[in-house]
Amino acid sequence: MAPNSPNNSTLTISPLVSNRRARDYFQTPPPIERRRVHSTHRIFSSPNRQNTVNVTNSLNLNATSAIDTAVDALPSKGLPLPLPSSSFDESQLRPEESINLEDVPLTQADKLRLWRHDALLQHHYTTAIYIGDKVLNMTGDPNDAFWLAQVYYAKGDYQMARNLLSGTQFEDSVSCRYLSGLCLVKLERYDEALDIVGEVNPFKKDHSVKNPDGGIKLEASMCYLRGLVYARQNNFERAKESYKEAVLVDVKCFEAFNELVSNSMLTPDEEWDLLAHLDFDDADNNSGLVRLLYTTRLSKYRNVRTFEESEQRLKDEYSLEGNLDLMLAKADLLYVQCRFHDCLDLCRRILEKNELNLQILPNYLSCLYETGGKNELFLAAHKLAENYPNNYITWLAIGIYYFAIGRTNDARLFFSKASILNPSFGPAWIGFAHTFAVEGEHEQAISAYATASRLFPGSHLPNLFLGMQYLQMNNLTLAQEYLLSSMSVCATDPLLLNELGVLYYNRGQLSKSETFLQKALLAAQNLDSGAKAWCSIHCNLGHVYRRLKKYKLAISHFEEVLRMSKTDANIYSSLGLIYLKLGRISKAIEMLHSALWIQPNDPIATDLLDKGLEANMKVSSRKFIEEHEDTDDLRPRLSKHRGAIPETPINKPAKNVRFIGQDKRKDLDLIVEDLRRGEDSSEEDGDDVMEMESD
Template sequence: MVGWLLVVMTFVGELLGAHQPLLLHQPPHASPSTTETRSRHPQASLSRSSDTSNWRKAAGTIIPSTPKRPASRQPSPQDYYQSQLIKRSRNRRSEDASDDNNPPADPVRDFAKSFDLLHLSLPSENPSTTNHTPIKQPIEKPSPAAPRYFTRFQKRQEDQKLQEEPLKDKNQDDHEAEQAADNPAEMEKFLREWRQDAVNKHQYDSAIFIGDKLLALTNDPNDAFFLAQIHFSTGQYTRAQAFLDGTGLIQKSAPCKYLYALSQIKQSKYEDALQTLGDESPVIPNPHGLRRRGASRANDEKYEAAMCYLRGLIYTKQGSYDKAKEAYKDAVKIDVKCFEAFDTLMRNNLLSPEEEWQFIEEIDFDSMAASVGGAQGEATAQFLKALYTTRLSKYRNSSKFDDAIAMLSNQYPLADNHDIVLAKAELLYTQCRFEDSLKLVKELLTKDKYNFKLYPVYIACLYELEKKNELFLMSHDLADNHREEAVTFVAIGAYYMLIDRLAEARRFFSKASVMDPSFGPAWIGFAHTFAAEGEHDQAISAYSAAAKLFQGTHLPQMFLGMQHLQLNNITLADEYLQIAWGLCKTDPLLMNELGVVFYHNDHLHEAVKMFLNGIKLAEEIGGDPKTYVQFRTNLGHAYRRLGRYGEAIEEFTHAIRIGGNEANIRCSMGLCCIMEGRTWDAITHLHEALALCPQDPVATELLEQALLKSADEPFHPTYLLPDGRTFNPTDEDFDKLLGEDKMSRNDPRAAATTTPGNSRGHTTAKRNRGQGSARATRRGDHDPSLMDLSESEF
């Protein structure tokens, strides 16, 4: 070990030569500041006297005689080595802090560290000539967190590693730029990629900056159109319009012409936009001609379809709805993939249900098959047609609708797609199956809570089912998060209408209609608020506005007819309902209103036929029976007017059984009984009607007449048994019933007895422990009316 140290010392001595070693010892009389200065700058504190020997003594060591150094000398290699040592050790602290506790062994690194420690621990060669004592610094094993000394050996090792690794050109971007400058095509490619990357990151200022330079280099119409699109995307419609106007490409390029007109529409310059586009749509002679043109001018025809769609928007803003409808239809005929135009036709109900199904057959789906080619083209055409079919009216061709849904669900994984499930929910709603429709919409909302296409059906179902709490929570959530949507205010208006606060509901419906004039539910709800208050004139005005906006749906026309019926304007009501009938012949509610018109016009047989057709259709579509109580009631009134009192009573009874427990129905049954001469039965029904509505003037007057008439008639009432049969007790039956009643009063434990004439064993007894008695009881007994009976007794 000692020999090894001597070899190292000899090597160090030869290496350093006549240069002095580092001063590592501190004189006892040195101040802390002096010591600190010396530790940081070893040569800064040395005396610069002309006496060389004193300077050597101050250094505390013996060195060979050397020529006298000037006052301002250059740093020695030892100084440079020590400064590099300190500098590199500081730079390596962050790297060493993340090293493992047990770094791998490295012979070169260990030798360098041993060399540094050996050099730092060397004692003075002549301690007797110094006036200080050496500081004892124990040699400690450096911890992984301690600074690692970066010696020349390590530097050489790092350089070797860098040489072995593949080098990356630090000036690669500059090299690419220089190469692009030499090749204009490369420069254009470079700028286009940069521009697209900026657009993908929504950094439109960068895209505008690069796009402007690219256009100056290329003068390409495509680059000009792209730059105008960026201006349009940032909402700078005027700048985009001015830019396109300055390029002179409006009449030369169909995309530039389209974007120029769209910028004008965004600025509400509808006349200027229409002048840019032209008044007439391109003529499409036949589908085959369209296909041949599409082979050569596919891109231009796509923009021709888009420009037809813009014409439709302009006509809609100007109130020319017939022209708008034709423009939208032309757009879809030119390009079957112009879904914006097709969706506008369906969503705004510009076509009647019959026109919609006729239009779907006129669309050239074969052009899609020709563009794709082969069997895949045919499959694509069928797929697109099925998708469009799900957007059609649900009042017609339900079988074709079901076939389209089945194909999309079985051949493609679209059974749970939002648009497909929403189409099913809309069909269920038109069939008055509100619970099933609400269930489907809720499933969709759990996956996509703010899909605003779902909310019109969702709000309508909640309103029909009177779910106030759920409607309140939903409208409150929309008001907190999406106040910019018209459906938010429709939801709030529906809630206020459900709790009978019609003034507030009208205000919110009105605001929704102002935000989106093409939103049908807002107009219908606004008109309903007037109808609910009996303001028929305002309701008629609002329904008329909705009928003008949505010409393809029969609902505004039907509501107009209903308002005129309430005003007893039978002629006007008939006109509006006939218009609605021409638009839709598969709505049971419309059939009921038409039957009412026939009834008031004394066309009783036609009324009965219409009511029966409505009931049959309602049963076929599987709607809720409670929704069609009025059908049975109106049919009963028609039978009563025809003198078919038995059938009328049967219809009234059916209406009561399915949930129509109303005073007017029982009053009508009483009237039929009076006409049949069953006075005591009429008295029973009229009493029940007055129990429901004590202030009913018709029931009161009929009851007075029935009581006067019953004074000269024996008491032979007819009772309606729970199974639907009637029971006419005789005097002997009543005597027996009186005896049984007395026995039951004397003996509370008396069992119920079998009612005469009831072969199925229906019993008569007083109510005991909450159990209702049978309805075949004597007059005068304190027995509950039909309204007090439980559901099980029915």
Template sequence: MEKYLREWRQEALNRCQYDTAIFVADKLLALTDDDQDAFWLAQVHFTTGNYNRTQSLLARGNLVERIPQCRYLAAHCSIKLGKMDDALQILGDKNPTHLISAPGSARTKLRHVDVNTRAGSRHNKNGSRNERLPTSEERDGEDVNNIKSEAGMCYLRGVCYAKQNSFDRAKECYKTAVQIDVQCFEAFDALMSNSLMAPEEEWKFLESLNFDTINVSNNASLSQEAASFTKTLYTTRLSKYTRPEEFTNATETLTTHYNLGSNPDIVLSKADLTFTLCRFRDTLALTSAVLATDKYNFNILPLHIASLHELGEKNTLFLLAHDLADSNPNEPCSWFAVGTYYLSISRIAESRRYFSKASMMDPHFGPAWIGFAHTFAAEGEHDQAISAYSTAARLFQGSHLPQLFLGMQNLQLNNLSLAREYLTSAYELCENDPCLLNEMGVVYFHDHQLSTAIQFFTRSIALSEHNDAEPESALPMRINLAHAQRRAHRTPDALASFDRVLRLGLKDAAVFAAKALCLLELDRAWDAVVTLHEALAVSPQDPMATDLLNRALEMREGDSGLGLAVDVEVEGQAEIEELDRRLNGRLSEIEANRVAGRRARRRGGEMDPDQSAFGESMLVDSDEG
């Protein structure tokens, strides 16, 4: 009868017939009075959302004190009910670090001797032969289910601390959970999607995990393959900045060996990489392929929305936001889409309202926080933007993006020392972001260290080209490089850089005027006149181009262009300095695009953090910000 009732209960659970499962499990518990049957009945109540009833059931017979699985379930109920203090009281405040399994030691390696020579080896509780050496005496004495429950409780501690904004303690709990049970993906995902670790720290943490603890049917070769497979899966969730080659190898392995190339999670990892490299059309193609079969995949939607914003697909963004708001009003991503649409059409007040709504629905939704801060930056409200970015920096400590945005805002306020401090912090977290390298170059430009600024601008351009980024994303870097070369009196190089910018299709009066100034410095007055007419064709009332054109015509009228150039420099030095300052100030927008992500999530800025969803304009001269 017990066997019959357990099978009936399991069949009901498989068919999501929870009332049947509760009815049968209740009779089974009355028949057996078994702890495991009580746990299963509590589990069904938890699945149906009856959290108080679940806790009441677990309170019988001291199940919470005696059985780790029950303690885990009771604490999970408290978290679902929003009672974080009660959950921590159930869980305790200490992590069982003695259960951590460290890789690389002799205790954790597979035994590669014949099975017959291991007749006297340690057996597990089921009497089967254990193919692995014990990781520690304490861990070896624990039941596997108890170990997994302890790891789950470490994860729940982290959730409680995160809800209480104690992110350092939450991070340690998440790390311990994965170190105890490498298959505790919830904890690993919390670390990655919330950007709690720096990119390089993520890779070191991955190497610290002992995947050899994975045991499949007590089969050594199968367990080893499973360990390698799991590590490869986890590799796809790490930061894409530091080791893109290893990430590419991991995705290729999963695609070719396991036929996971079209799996949404693998596609999301690929899309996150292409977005990080500013290849927005490639990103949109990948995300669209997933959404074609899984319309409401909320893991990939933030990246899809960000790509639409970057490519200026306002109509598509409007239709998507409208559909999400109608069909999924309880998802923060829906209102994030609405906020992004309003940002794309420059209705900043509405955009801010919906970003705020998304962040209130999920305080750890990185893209909404970054978007909320961007709305203040778009209106020039730098103090409010700094406050919002600071909140994002506190929430996503391992992401360099909030520090980058803080540096950009302080640049526009001409707070060079603070800007340098924030950008240096971001640089310590990530050295391979072209946008960050560009901003570092701007700092050195303002500090009159022009050779160092030129090095940073050159590095940022080289990285963009290496990443096969959209050509438009490198335009601001090329303009900055040209201005730095001009100020460093490397006029021929500056002229070549301006020509390259104009060949890429940019039509900006300030760029034409800057090129003309280079031509005047090279005593090519007629070429300067032609260039300035192009500037005035773009912007007929541009004062800089008009002033420079008058001076160029004066030079053409004289017998010696060089002598008049000297006169211009001596007699009109104040005007030239003002002109130079304004030329340096008027640059095209640079898109600082990431999702939180992790990003957002990330992923999450990213924020995938992941990464943030929107870019913010950066001007070389912060006075013009």
């Protein structure tokens, strides 16, 4: 395989391993006794030099010469030991002989490369640049240009690295093209970077060719870089395809895999389908480990049991108990299941091990918001601002804190900054949209949520929030479309199920509404959701049963709400209306007085109380007449009785209330009918004001 083949990695041109066969170094040697090679760690010249051994060209990989036995005897740990240069006559070796590599002299360029590379590893960039420049002038080797450019890149001098690699003599080097494109991305010159790496993969599409050196194929790295460029240009569909191609070319290209799954660029089904098509044989004898690790990173909306089995195997078979990445994967599962308290506890344990672990922070910050941890949010944002002042996670944390304390405009600025720094960061887009939604600016909120929905098809949240916005705008058709789309991704979110219950309630499909609300209640119970979720669902079920005339069930759900929160005027008004319908006038008046004590200007509670007091007066009057209908002084007694009725500041005559006949029950039914048909209030009016709770 050619030195510049896209199926190679940069290991083939590394001074540390350039003359060591990758299969001997990266594969575990068979457990047989071998002779030890007496040598120190040596570094040899670039494979492009004629006087050195090329890993893929000069060596016969199928040969069974004595050199195999000698190389296999090298230590399995520490720095790799290279093979001797091509000036060494390996045909003279015998299997039983050991090799003393110290006898093989290093060239002048080899020694300079050693000096340059060690300076780079020790971050002595001035030294590495000084020596690397001399090596490049002496050899003109593209590989020496690559390593000198690596020094400039590590130093942050991207323009110098780009200028160095722009020479025509380096155009045929895949590694130089890759690093040149990476520099252009850092310089935000995306069109130029795309010209370097190509708009599509210029290499052969046969990904079955194995990498002989154990590193990451340069072709895969080029595909990843192409996806990075497209993402910076907000062409996320092309970015997604490039990332997928990168990980299909080489499963070891975790950068591309991570971009796909961590940014929810694929739907849950697409993620699992991609996993099924990955060639884990590229990872050699680590294929089983890599497969399990990748499985734990996939969407937690699907195949939870598979995730749990993979997690357990990694702990048992590979001793990864307590590994931070496994803990991060578990935190993702808890967050998706809305188990915010459990997720928060796990996040805190992770931060105890690594207090500035940026990967856990989106879940950690979201859980703090959900559980009301404003003080902890402030401390987290403050710590991030000190340590990572220019990181998008820092801006997200500050935005969430300001949103939590009600400073919506400030929060919007910080969410916007985070989304600019990283356009692929979903939480920033959703937070930005929330700032419009909370202020009732539906059009702006819908625009931001729609962008998030397009960018992150693997998350159910954007479509859920879109459905909620359209529901508030009473556009039930679009609300149903987005809510059902969200449900196709995640069918267990209590908030989503609650919103579907509200949707069908507003459509008048009360049986469907009851079904979804019962599912929401069950999900909230199973996931140990907070009291807020319970209150909302119980309240909505109470309204559904009220409309279904299942008054006892309605009362039980409303009373459940009152056990958790006694400050909801809407609940007392709803109970007052139900007790009026049941003929329990005194109880209705008590509930309505409670509603007005909480919210004195509530027009519905005021109107219902007027009707209740009027109904109570009529019933009392009827009872008085029945007791004294044979007496002669009925009129003055009735007048005296009316004078005994308690007066309230909100008492006023009811309109169109009729008093008919001797049947007290019928009389009350007529009063309730008047309540329904009255000019100032009705059951329908009550439904409009005592709305279902949509979070």
